[in-house]
Amino acid sequence: MSTINSFGIDLGTSNIKIFSEESKSIFVERNMIAIENKRNLLAYGDSAYAMYEKSPSNIVASYPVCNGVIADIQNMETLVKYFINDLSKGGMKMSDYYVAVPTDVTEVEKKAFYDLIKESSVKARKIMVVEKAIADGLGLGIDVKTSQGVMVINVGYATTEISILSLGGIVLSRLIKVGGFKFGESVRNAIRKEYSLLIGEKTAEKTLESLYELEINRQPALVFGRDIVSGLPIEREIPTKLIDEALIENFATIIDNIKVILERTPPELGADIRRQGIYLTGGASQISRLASLIERATDLKVNVPEEPITTVALGLAKVIKDDKFNSLAYYIEGMGR
Ligand SMILES: Nc1ncnc2c1ncn2[C@@H]1O[C@H](COP(=O)(O)OP(=O)(O)OP(=O)(O)O)[C@@H](O)[C@H]1O
Ligand SMILES: [Mg+2]
Numbered sequence: 001m002s003t004i005n006s007f008g009i010d011l012g013t014s015n016i017k018i019f020s021e022e023s024k025s026i027f028v029e030r031n032m033i034a035i036e037n038k039r040n041l042l043a044y045g046d047s048a049y050a051m052y053e054k055s056p057s058n059i060v061a062s063y064p065v066c067n068g069v070i071a072d073i074q075n076m077e078t079l080v081k082y083f084i085n086d087l088s089k090g091g092m093k094m095s096d097y098y099v100a101v102p103t104d105v106t107e108v109e110k111k112a113f114y115d116l117i118k119e120s121s122v123k124a125r126k127i128m129v130v131e132k133a134i135a136d137g138l139g140l141g142i143d144v145k146t147s148q149g150v151m152v153i154n155v156g157y158a159t160t161e162i163s164i165l166s167l168g169g170i171v172l173s174r175l176i177k178v179g180g181f182k183f184g185e186s187v188r189n190a191i192r193k194e195y196s197l198l199i200g201e202k203t204a205e206k207t208l209e210s211l212y213e214l215e216i217n218r219q220p221a222l223v224f225g226r227d228i229v230s231g232l233p234i235e236r237e238i239p240t241k242l243i244d245e246a247l248i249e250n251f252a253t254i255i256d257n258i259k260v261i262l263e264r265t266p267p268e269l270g271a272d273i274r275r276q277g278i279y280l281t282g283g284a285s286q287i288s289r290l291a292s293l294i295e296r297a298t299d300l301k302v303n304v305p306e307e308p309i310t311t312v313a314l315g316l317a318k319v320i321k322d323d324k325f326n327s328l329a330y331y332i333e334g335m336g337r
Contacts (some may be wrong), residue, residue, distance in 0.1 A: 007087075
């Protein structure tokens with residue numbers, strides 16, 4: 001066994017995905033931390049999420065990544081340290097780190113991903129970054145180094161990243177603040193307005209994840225919440241039509257941005273995209289109707305992978321394991337080696 005391990009990290013706003021070369025697997029947990037009395041670490045990952053929206057005021061559960069960039073540096077460092085430690089069952093080894101970064105953010109925000117690993121006390125030998133969309137393309141099984149004109153749309157929790165790739169690079173990229181969180185917020189607002197019912201973020205998220213299933217079976221969604229008028233907790237059936245209508249505006253924003261990017265795409269690359277279709281990734285890309293609405297609006301085929309949450313991490317695994325793709329990782333300028 002090699003003495004050096006390699007990790008590939010996709011630091012999502014709602015889920016952290018970590019590929020470990022040694023265990024050859026991808027670990028997925030909530031990117032959340034629960035702090036008690038402003039200083040004691042109470043829980044992290046999925047167990048912190050279990051406390052979210054349920055904790056007394058002295059316990060705060062929060063996401064340290066906001067809109068795809070690191071907002072709460074200290075807590076994110078703590079999380080990285082704990083997750084890597086959990087993955088290093090035989091004790092933490094000197095390791096190489098490959099971190100996926102969004103393209104359409106500032107250089108300072110990009111460098112924060114490097115600083116995060118450097119400051120997390122995780123025994124880093126080498127810290128490299130890979131553009132998130134490039135890793136996404138690789139994870140989809142596309143040879144991004146030779147392929148020309150590939151459109152990848154990653155719909156996550158806080159953001160949707162629309163990118164055009166060609167010959168191992170990014171030709172165009174746009175990060176918009178629409179994703180699973182906004183979908184949930186629109187649904188919560190619609191339910192409050194229509195039924196005077198307050199529902200939590202978790203309930204909204206679960207409902208959206210089951211929406212496709214409910215629609216197939218022609219069933220309404222069953223939600224628990226608090227009635228604004230009586231103040232009492234109640235259970236209520238919500239027609240999926242109301243949910244669909246609440247989502248329309250978000251889908252329109254995503255589609256408008258896809259069209260803008262397509263309009264700016266050089267024609268030769270556009271022709272490649274027409275032949276291969278669009279690739280849709282990210283957890284929230286699975287939301288009912290989105291893929292078919294994009295197909296209809298763009299008149300392009302939409303390809304969906306089996307596991308859209310882990311495509312970026314799978315791509316990082318390829319960068320780590322396959323010498324052919326190792327050159328897609330780079331040092332950030334100004335970063336010490
Ligand atoms: N089957 C499903 N249907 C609809 N939405 C889903 C489904 N499964 C997961 N999601 C949503 O996917 C989102 C999480 O996806 P993902 O892990 O790709 O986001 P992230 O990487 O953490 O966020 P970001 O990329 O914005 O930083 C959540 O909003 C979750 O509710
Ligand atoms: Mg993501």
